[in-house]
Amino acid sequence: MNRSSAQVGSAFSPGAGVAAQFGAPREDRPAVDVSTFASLLDLIGLRRSDEFIAHIGSDLDTIGRRIDEAADRDDRRALSEATHALAGLAATLGAERLSRLARHPDAARAPRASLRLFADRLEAEIAAVRSACARLADARRPI
Amino acid sequence: MRTADILIVEDTPTLRMVFESALTRAGHRVEAAATGAEAEAAFERLRPDVVLMDIHLPDGNGIELTRRFLAIDPDARVIVITADGSVRRAVEAMRAGAQEFLVKPFDDARLIAAVTNALAAGPGHSRPPAETAAAPDDGMLGTSSAMAAVRARIASVARSMATVFITGESGTGKELAAQAIHRASPRAAGPFVALNCGAIPGDLLESEVFGHLRGAFTGAVADKPGAAALADGGTLFLDEVCEMDLALQTKLLRFLQTATIHPVGAPRPRKVDVRILCATNRDPQRAVRAGRFREDLYYRLHVVPLHMPALRDRGEDAIEIAAALLPAFAAEEGKAFTGLSDDVTALFRGHRWPGNVRQLLNALRNVVVLNDGPVVTRTMLPADLLADGAEGAAPVAGLAPGAVQPQLDGLGPLVGRTLAEVEQIVIEETIARCGGSVPQAARVLDVAPSTLYRKRDAWARDGLREAAQ
Numbered sequence: 001m002n003r004s005s006a007q008v009g010s011a012f013s014p015g016a017g018v019a020a021q022f023g024a025p026r027e028d029r030p031a032v033d034v035s036t037f038a039s040l041l042d043l044i045g046l047r048r049s050d051e052f053i054a055h056i057g058s059d060l061d062t063i064g065r066r067i068d069e070a071a072d073r074d075d076r077r078a079l080s081e082a083t084h085a086l087a088g089l090a091a092t093l094g095a096e097r098l099s100r101l102a103r104h105p106d107a108a109r110a111p112r113a114s115l116r117l118f119a120d121r122l123e124a125e126i127a128a129v130r131s132a133c134a135r136l137a138d139a140r141r142p143i
Numbered sequence: 144m145r146t147a148d149i150l151i152v153e154d155t156p157t158l159r160m161v162f163e164s165a166l167t168r169a170g171h172r173v174e175a176a177a178t179g180a181e182a183e184a185a186f187e188r189l190r191p192d193v194v195l196m197d198i199h200l201p202d203g204n205g206i207e208l209t210r211r212f213l214a215i216d217p218d219a220r221v222i223v224i225t226a227d228g229s230v231r232r233a234v235e236a237m238r239a240g241a242q243e244f245l246v247k248p249f250d251d252a253r254l255i256a257a258v259t260n261a262l263a264a265g266p267g268h269s270r271p272p273a274e275t276a277a278a279p280d281d282g283m284l285g286t287s288s289a290m291a292a293v294r295a296r297i298a299s300v301a302r303s304m305a306t307v308f309i310t311g312e313s314g315t316g317k318e319l320a321a322q323a324i325h326r327a328s329p330r331a332a333g334p335f336v337a338l339n340c341g342a343i344p345g346d347l348l349e350s351e352v353f354g355h356l357r358g359a360f361t362g363a364v365a366d367k368p369g370a371a372a373l374a375d376g377g378t379l380f381l382d383e384v385c386e387m388d389l390a391l392q393t394k395l396l397r398f399l400q401t402a403t404i405h406p407v408g409a410p411r412p413r414k415v416d417v418r419i420l421c422a423t424n425r426d427p428q429r430a431v432r433a434g435r436f437r438e439d440l441y442y443r444l445h446v447v448p449l450h451m452p453a454l455r456d457r458g459e460d461a462i463e464i465a466a467a468l469l470p471a472f473a474a475e476e477g478k479a480f481t482g483l484s485d486d487v488t489a490l491f492r493g494h495r496w497p498g499n500v501r502q503l504l505n506a507l508r509n510v511v512v513l514n515d516g517p518v519v520t521r522t523m524l525p526a527d528l529l530a531d532g533a534e535g536a537a538p539v540a541g542l543a544p545g546a547v548q549p550q551l552d553g554l555g556p557l558v559g560r561t562l563a564e565v566e567q568i569v570i571e572e573t574i575a576r577c578g579g580s581v582p583q584a585a586r587v588l589d590v591a592p593s594t595l596y597r598k599r600d601a602w603a604r605d606g607l608r609e610a611a612q
Contacts, residue, residue: 088155
């Protein structure tokens with residue numbers, strides 16, 4: 001395909017561009033920013049860190065399920081509410097990549113097929129954040 | 144620091160735990176609620192000094208709950224928190240009486256500062272101003288006396304059928320005022336139809352206003368209801384009315400006198416029930432004197448005048464608007480801006496704002512897209528704003544007259560190039576600074592994304608042609 005037709009395609013078929021962006025994970029930054037998360041653990045305190053990690057896992061699972069169901073039903077409103085919740089949670093945890101993905105501006109107008117791809121991409125990123133949080137909390141435990 | 148009773152209303156347990164830990168560590172007594180119902184019960188029991196309120200709740204809306212809490216206890220301070228940092232949300236929160244609007248993520252220092260500021264405000268500070276609370280949700284921010292007068296005028300004319308003639312410079316919010324009048328009127332359930340008389344070619348305007356039937360003229364391939372018919376039962380807003388062609392002014396006058404429309408090609412006129420609002424950024428009397436605007440039409444339309452004040456005449460409104468909308472823009476763009484530096488505040492306060500609120504919003508959007516926070520500094524401001532300031536701003540203490548020069552020095556590499564080359568360089572650089580996002584760059588450049596796609600496509604074709612030669 002020559003360059004100009006590719007550009008025309010991306011300009012007039014937002015779905016194709018959306019799919020490419022959702023499907024292309026960027027691994028240039030860690031799933032969770034270490035210093036942001038360390039500050040949170042300091043704030044919560046060692047005594048309650050297990051409870052904190054359990055809340056994170058449970059919240060990410062719950063929101064992930066809401067996104068999954070919304071994508072299956074093609075329910076844009078439910079999807080928008082769930083991604084907003086995820087964006088806020090992820091940003092607070094220092095999971096900037098997940099937060100940015102959840103706020104993806106093209107998600108609202110993505111075709112249904114791309115929406116599934118979007119949900120799958122979020123699910124993979126949620127798993128990465130969840131395991132990074134648990135790992136960082138473990139690393140701070142006294143031996 | 145004073146110890147306060149704080150109610151956290153947040154449905155995500157992780158975030159509840161973070162906020163609770165930060166506030167408890169700062170010495171406050173904290174109670175948390177996960178739903179609106181739990182929050183209402185806790186508010187009645189606790190009567191907290193400060194409420195930290197999430198907007199999205201599983202059983203309701205935090206903005207509505209804010210209104211209810213402040214109706215029960217006007218001395219309570221509410222800090223609204225959300226991941227949805229849209230401009231609309233920020234405006235809603237402030238109108239509901241929120242003390243502050245925090246966009247996630249925010250660190251514990253920012254949270255504590257917000258609570259401290261809320262406690263420092265006098266009793267009743269969170270109560271929305273009476274005129275604001277009574278006003279429709281008009282999207283207009285600012286508590287200056289000039290805007291209070293506008294809101295009072297809107298409230299008093301809304302229930303009437305009288306034609307309102309809105310004047311004001313470009314960017315002062317004339318259409319927002321028209322929408323506010325419509326929403327506060329008994330016609331609120333009907334349509335609001337806006338027509339920009341200056342943006343439609345003269346030969347099409349008659350058909351746009353009054354409609355046409357299929358076959359009435361070449362190209363009329365289907366019946367088209369005009370704006371007047373579409374607004375039947377509601378409000379027709381004629382923007383830039385002084386730009387209207389003289390021949391059409393005659394027809395508009397007849398429409399106002401008879402309340403009938405005659406679509407092009409229709410055998411007979413029909414009655415419509417429409418309230419007319421109109422606006423212009425020109426001096427309508429000068430247009431009358433120059434013979435560009437019919438005097439009889441002017442007097443027919445100029446029943447209730449409403450003048451939208453220029454932003455430079457609105458006291459501290461520029462600062463209030465920036466403070467309310469900066470966090471929302473930052474959240475939309477994924478940036479961390481929280482406020483203005485002292486010299487930017489001083490510059491905004493003294494600026495002439497020739498483009499009014501629209502110019503302020505464009506400048507903020509430009510800063511947020513191209514930079515990151517937490518504080519907006521002078522070097523982040525668009526060069527044209529600094530240039531405007533150099534020419535027209537009131538003197539600002541501490542700023543050297545030549546302070547604009549470093550910004551203009553950056554133009555050096557562009558001088559000597561063709562205008563087409565300059566356009567391509569600026570567009571490509573803006574897209575690059577927006578992380579490759581064409582829609583985001585289009586917002587900065589104030590053009591449609593399709594314009595940028597089209598231009599890039601043409602440049603790519605030119606490049607291929609040159610490579611083939």
